Amino acid sequence: DAGITQSPRYKITETGRQVTLMCHQTWSHSYMFWYRQDLGHGLRLIYYSAAADITDKGEVPDGYVVSRSKTENFPLTLESATRSQTSVYFCASSDGWWGSSTDTQYFGPGTRLTVL
Amino acid sequence: TQLLEQSPQFLSIQEGENLTVYCNSSSVFSSLQWYRQEPGEGPVLLVTVVTGGEVKKLKRLTFQFGDARKDSSLHITAAQPGDTGLYLCAGGSNYKLTFGKGTLLTVNP
Numbered sequence: 001d002a003g004i005t006q007s008p009r010y011k012i013t014e015t016g017r018q019v020t021l022m023c024h025q026t027w028s029h030s031y032m033f034w035y036r037q038d039l040g041h042g043l044r045l046i047y048y049s050a051a052a053d054i055t056d057k058g059e060v061p062d063g064y065v066v067s068r069s070k071t072e073n074f075p076l077t078l079e080s081a082t083r084s085q086t087s088v089y090f091c092a093s094s095d096g097w098w099g100s101s102t103d104t105q106y107f108g109p110g111t112r113l114t115v116l
Numbered sequence: 117t118q119l120l121e122q123s124p125q126f127l128s129i130q131e132g133e134n135l136t137v138y139c140n141s142s143s144v145f146s147s148l149q150w151y152r153q154e155p156g157e158g159p160v161l162l163v164t165v166v167t168g169g170e171v172k173k174l175k176r177l178t179f180q181f182g183d184a185r186k187d188s189s190l191h192i193t194a195a196q197p198g199d200t201g202l203y204l205c206a207g208g209s210n211y212k213l214t215f216g217k218g219t220l221l222t223v224n225p
Contacts, residue, residue: 043204108158
């Protein structure tokens with residue numbers, strides 16, 4: 001199916017475990033983004049990628065790792081999950097080669113992660 | 117750090133009423149986007165405004181970008197239950213967006 005998908009949609013894990021959230025887009029968009037959404041904080045940028053093998057930190061990168069070996073995939077890994085990482089995670093992609101701020105960001109449906 | 121303040125945080129109105137939500141910042145943005153998010157889904161772009169003073173209309177929704185490109189407003193005329201959702205503004209700078217915390221709108225039939 002065309003679009004942007006995330007998996008899993010729901011995940012429960014324990015403190016200290018490694019967790020990987022997957023994001024896949026079918027548009028060949030150059031830019032991809034990971035956000036977390038929390039009550040009282042809104043959407044905050046974790047990491048972004050301008051192209052395959054090019055990634056950079058956003059506002060709240062600590063405790064997260066990303067990679068982008070292929071244009072269509074942008075996995076987010078929590079190396080050692082903490083309770084403060086309980087959140088809803090959204091992946092997004094953007095269609096501009098230059099990633100202009102006027103480009104539309106298309107969001108996935110989100111992954112609800114609970115860390116016990 | 118660029119911040120966007122949205123007000124009100126919550127808004128509950130009756131069908132047919134008009135409403136305005138605000139998005140304010142002390143920073144200048146190159147663009148301002150409005151998104152709507154429904155429960156269990158990701159945000160969906162409604163509009164992008166780029167020019168100071170710009171006004172865009174999308175059916176019953178009117179969006180305005182402040183002259184100084186630091187603030188924006190969203191006005192909904194004759195609100196309907198289908199307008200219920202979380203409205204987010206986002207300021208654009210290069211390739212990154214800074215989001216406000218959102219206005220949760222409930223339109224009661």
